[in-house]
Amino acid sequence: MESYETTLPALLAENARNRGGRTAIREKEWGVWQKSTWREYAVAVAEFAAGLESLGLGRGDIVILIGDNRPEWLFAELAIQSLGGMALGLYQDAPGDEIGYIFELSEARLVVAEDQEQVDKMLDIRKSAPALEYVVYHDPKGLASYKADGLKPFEVVRELGRRDRDDEALLTELAERAQQLKPEDPCLVATTSGTTGRPKLAVLSHLNLLSMAHNLGLADPKYETDEFVSFLPLAWMGEQMMAVASSLHFGFAVNFPEEPDTVQNDIREIGPHLIFSPPRVWENMAASVRVKIMETTRLKRFLYDRLFPVGLKMADARFEGRDPSTWLRFAYFCARHMLFNPLKDRLGFSRIRSASTGGAALGPDTFRFFHALGVNLKQIYGQTEIAGISCIHRDGNIDFDSVGEPIPQTEIRISEDGEILSRSPAVFLGYYKNEDATKETIDKGWLHSGDAGYFDDAGRLVVIDRLKDVMSLQDGTQFSPQFLENKLKFSPYVKEAVVLGRDRGYVAAIVCIDADIVGRWAESRLITYTTYQDLAAKDLVYQLVQDEICSINETLPEATRIRRFALLFKELDADDGELTRTRKVRRQTVWDRYGGLVEGLYSRTDAVNLEVQIQYQDGSLREMRGNIRIVDVQE
Incomplete structure (x- = not known):
């Protein structure tokens, strides 16, 4: 029996026995790091599990979790799993209609919400989700006067579970519950990215998660002395992979920042050994360093300009x-x-030893930037349906083009039409209440990724793009829009980009500027502006972005160079359906919403009058309109 052929609650109980006094969790509160040992972690889970059971929750039930990264999320997740149920995490900024769809599909009876904002959202959802009986919250601020039925503080549920029993009795009960579980039992429901529509619900087992953690650890070692900072949404499979499965399997500590705005300082205080983030985080960090260098003293700029090329x-x-x-x-x-x-x-x-990125391709320029600094950044490849990971770069064998080699026990082959297929113990159980989609995705044990790729001469997997997104110009020239978008987003002035060109005569791009960085650039040159829309329309801002595109074009083949571009008068937003919650572009939505601008980029016009409807997080709508310039790239 392999070490991963167990369950998440069983590992927690084992860690409480063997590592009881070691720190398992830290949370920064009021400026001080509060720690919990593995024993305290397990007791909290046992209390909450018994409390849930007293409310009628148990095997097969789905409990929804929503909020920022907090220890209570882990306590609740492990508690429902110890009862034989499944945890389903939602992104904290998810709009009401998307959450309502998840509730309708899952028929969840209980939700663990972080604070007043999420509680308000849940109480509103309950009007159309009759199955929802209980809303449990763990941040009481602003909720003292709430009297809704089924609304309970997190600590009250823990007290229900304790029932005057001591810690030893609770730990024994947790171990006994874990013995009733099987590695093949479902334990987690994860939302897919939903780039082509509403997200599906992928069901994963303990075996799926732990086999992936174990085999990833063989390719990229992790130790019980490691520190990890959990700051990305726990609804994301990448964070589940690290903060839950890998932490329980290897016994390392998970640290929770005080607030989203303090993440960078909190990371610096902890000095983690492990970090795993999607490309947007790495791109933002690289951009912030370059901007700060622009704004620093002449001496520091001189040193950077002379020494950074040495790193490259x-x-x-x-x-x-x-x-x-x-x-x-x-x-x-x-x-x-x-x-x-x-x-x-x-x-x-x-202290970083293992740094990796996944969820989408990372541009080569960003890779070079961090390796120049001495950060051993690796690309990871996988998808929610394979518990997050199937390939990773190995130490000493990192390159820009590939995503590395398959991790142990993972087989990958390329289908006749160029699609990447995977098979491993981590392949998910199927989509919740969606047999047709499951049959389309899993064929004789092989998981269809929807990605186009091939193996290079060194046996490393190269991912080209989504199979449906690979484009051809009118002359038959093929190109990956994602590759060009990553080149654009390496510029500190570009936050998002959508590259066009399918069946067209040339490549064009819709660009969203980074308002913070471009704003500071404008202020340093005494350029006045009022709003994002006003800033994006400035002639000098257009020239700034055009200069960046010209630099990028010099690195591209003649046929795939960007010939025309426009600066959008708003950022692409997940609330408007233009991005997924993991910030992947929903291309069809962008093409549909900005069809007039797309056509303008492929006509002789130099401006398009655009009108769109935008949605705020509270669901309110407003019209936005403006004249958007279209510019030919002068090289």
Whole structure:
């Protein structure tokens, strides 16, 4: 029997026995890190599980979790799993209609909500979700006067479960509950990214999650002495992979920041050994460093301009498998101590051993940036339906183009039409109440990814793009819009981009500027503006973005260079359905909403009058209109 052939609650009970006094969780509260040991973690889970059971929850039930990253999320998730139920996490900024759809499908009877904002959302949802009986909250601020039926504080449910029993009795009960579970039992329901429509609900078992954690650990080792900071939504499979499955399997500590706005400082205080983030986080960090360098003293800019190219040369030598020259080694030694180590310390990366990115492709420029700093950043590839991971770069074998090699016990092959297919113990059980979609996705044990790819000469998997998103120009030239979008987003001035060109004569792009960075750039040049829309319409901002596109075009083949672009008068937004909650572009939605602008990019017009409806998180709507310029890229 393999070490991963167990269950998440069983691992928690084992960690409470074998690592009882070691720190399992920290949460920063009122500026101080509050710690919980593995024993305290297990007791909290046992109390909450018994409390849920007294409310009638048990095997087969789905409990919905929504809110920021807090220890209570883990307590609730492990508690329902110990009862044989399934946890279903929702993104905290999900709009009401999307949440209503999830409730209708799952028929959840209980939700664990973080605070007043989420409680209000749940109480409103309950009007159209009759199955929802209980709303449990763990941040009482603003809720003292609420009197709704079934509304309960988290601590009250824990007290219901304790029933005057001591910790030993609760731990024994947790272990006994865990013995009734099987590795093959379903334990987690994860929402898919929903790039083509409403998200589906992927059901995963204990075995799915733990086999993935175990095999990923063989390819990218993790230890009980490691520290991990959980700051990305726990509804995301990548965060489940690290903060739940891997933490329980390897016994390392999970740290929760005080607030989303304090994440960077909290990461710096902890100095994690492990970090896993989607490309947007890495792109934002790289952009923030470059912006701060622009705004720093002349001496620091001088050092950066002289020393950073040394880091890039060292990174390129490693990527190409070349031994760096003695001179380059010496120059990099100096650059590391004078520039790179201080920069890594500011980012909180002074102790990072394992840094990885997944969820989408990361542009090569961002890869080079972090490897120049000395951060051993690796690309991970996978999908929710395979518990998150199927491939990763190995140490000393990292390149821009591939996503590495399959992790142990994972087989990957390429179908006749170029689709990536995977098979492993981590392949999910199926979509909740959607047999047709399950049959389309799993064929004789092989998971269809929907991604196009191939293996390079070194046996590494290269992912081109979503199979349906690979485009061809009128002359037959094929290109990956995602690759070009990543090149654009490496610019600190570009927050989002949508590349066009399917069956057209040339490539064009709709670009969203980064309002914060471009705003600071404008202020430094005494350019006045009022709103995002006003800023995006400025001639000098258009010239700024055009200069960035020209630099990118120099690195591209002639046929796939961006010929025309427009700056959108608003950011692409998940609330408007233009992005998924993991910030993947919903291309069809963008094409439908901005069809007039798309056609304008492929006509002789130099401006388009656009009118769209935008939606706020509270569900309110308003019309937005404006004249958007279209510019030919002058090279």
